[in-house]
Amino acid sequence: MDLGLKALALTAFLSLSFSLSPAAFAQTQPQQTPADQQAVPDAPAPQAPSPLKGIGPLTPGIGTPSSTSTSSTSGDVPQQAPATQPPASQTNEVQKTPPENMTPEDIGQTIRTYTTYVEVPVTVKDSKGKPIAGLTWRDFRVYENNTWEPLKIFTVDPAALSIAFVIDQSLTSDVMAKVNDSLSAFQGALSPYDEVAIFTYNNGPREWTGFTGAQGNRVPAVLALAKSIGRDDLVPVNSGPFGGCAIVKNGGCVDSNNTVQQGGSVGNPSFINIPKEVHTLNDAILAAAKELSTRPPDRRRMIYVVSDGKEYGSKASYKDVLHYLQANKIAVSGTLVGDSARWGEGRISRLHLPFQMYDNRLAGYIIATGGDFESQGNLNGIEKSYAQLAEESRNQYTLVYASHQPLLDSRYRKIEVRVDRPNVEVIAKKGYYPSSQDNQH
Structure with a gap:
């Protein structure tokens, strides 16, 4: 008698278990989480990008025009043009000249002084x-x-x-x-x-x-x-028989061949001017x-x-x-x-x-x-x-x-x-x- 009751109870339990869905069965089972393992959070859901407010149209390579840009600072601090990002191959190079699109107001005032060092x-x-x-x-x-x-x-x-x-x-x-x-x-x-x-x-x-x-x-x-x-450095002689003009003709010195000597034009019948x-x-x-x-x-x-x-x-x-x-x-x-x-x-x-x-x-x-x-x-x-x-x-x-x-x-x-x-x-x-x-x- 006791064995028949036990068999009847076991048959009723098995039939009830197979009638339930797998999801319902999973919810009925408690989750066992190890003590040293933390729960992994879910990834954020994708969201649409927020619109750019107050910036205006963008021009490739030069950023936003200064007329539509907003300043995050207040007071009399002059605004500066946004810096242009150089290419990756030129990030370590020094820019010696300002970009062509920058105005003198964007560059700022340059003071140059000249000093004479003696x-x-x-x-x-x-x-x-x-x-x-x-x-x-x-x-x-x-x-x-x-x-x-x-x-x-x-x-x-x-x-x-x-x-x-x-x-x-x-x-x-x-x-x-x-x-x-x-x-x-x-x-x-x-x-x-x-x-x-x-x-x-x-x-x-x-x-x-x-x-x-x-x-x-x-x-x-x-x-x-x-x-x-x-x-x-000899003592010059400009007259007399030992002078350079022993024979004179028409105010000029001549030699025995009756030709004018070199430098004779500087003399006169009485003496010769000594060259300096x-x-x-x-x-x-x-x-x-x-x-x-x-x-x-x-x-x-x-x-x-x-x-x-x-x-x-x-x-x-x-x-x-x-x-x-x-x-x-x-x-x-x-x-x-x-x-x-x-x-x-x-x-x-x-x-x-x-x-x-x-x-x-x-x-x-x-x-x-x-x-x-x-x-x-x-x-x-x-x-x-x-x-x-x-x-x-x-x-x-x-x-x-x-x-x-x-x-x-x-x-x-x-x-x-x-x-x-x-x-x-x-x-x-x-x-x-x-x-x-x-x-x-």
Whole structure:
């Protein structure tokens, strides 16, 4: 009896289970979630894009016009044009020029200032003529047209030299022989960083070589070719039986063949005018200065002249040559030989008598451009002067200031350098003419 009831109950349960749907069966079963597993959220449903409000029409490549753009900032801050996204291959490149579609208002205001920087090399010597080292910028004061100018740059670093070496071949034969023997010592005064060009002059300048390395093999070879015998300094005779015109005909000199002698037109029945000496110093310095003006501005430009300083017969005037030197930052230094090197006579030779030859025009160039000179009468002194003047030019104090004068004012500007030390000699250029190379912005 009990077994029959149990069988009937089991049959009723099975029939009820098979009558239910799979979904209903699944809902009746409780879900078992492991304790270490989190429920995965459902993905968001796709939505339609929201419209762009207040932006207006878009133009490919330039974005939104500025007239329809809105600013997220308030106040007086100027609006800026939206930046254009560069291509992927140019994201690391710097855009040097603004896009063509940008207006000056979009770019903004550009302020450009021009300043004339003036460089003044200075040498300071004591009462014995020895250079003074160890000065600082506080010891110097620079005045331009009597106005104090604060220093912008001060340095004592040695500078590489660009030297135009000029040799006077119109010297007398005895002085020329000493100069010829001293030329081999000139290269020893230069450093490997220097460069040199070689010129000579007698009746007109001549360039033997352009700028080349100071320690190259070309320098001694050219110096050997630049040697000259000089001229004979004899007492002229212009009359009498030993004169150049012993026979006169119609106011002209004739020889035994009854022909007019060369130069006879300068004479008369009683005497012959003695031809004047020719010393084209101005033309030689101008030729060297033109070559120097092509050198880089970071090099110290210098003309080194070995001469007695006499000048006569040049096509270029002293005023024009000096103007060119002062406009191109060129200093003139030199070794005075011959008459200008004699004690006492060297000072007197700087004076000039009207309608006469300039006995020492070289000193004027040196003083005006801030160079230095040595007066030497023997071979040993000439050789030492090369090394001394080159070393002084290489190791000068360099002062740089900003001029207060107008940019377009091309008039001469006077410079005065003062040193706060007693009993010192200050060697610097006396002034300059502004040039376009000085303008920096």
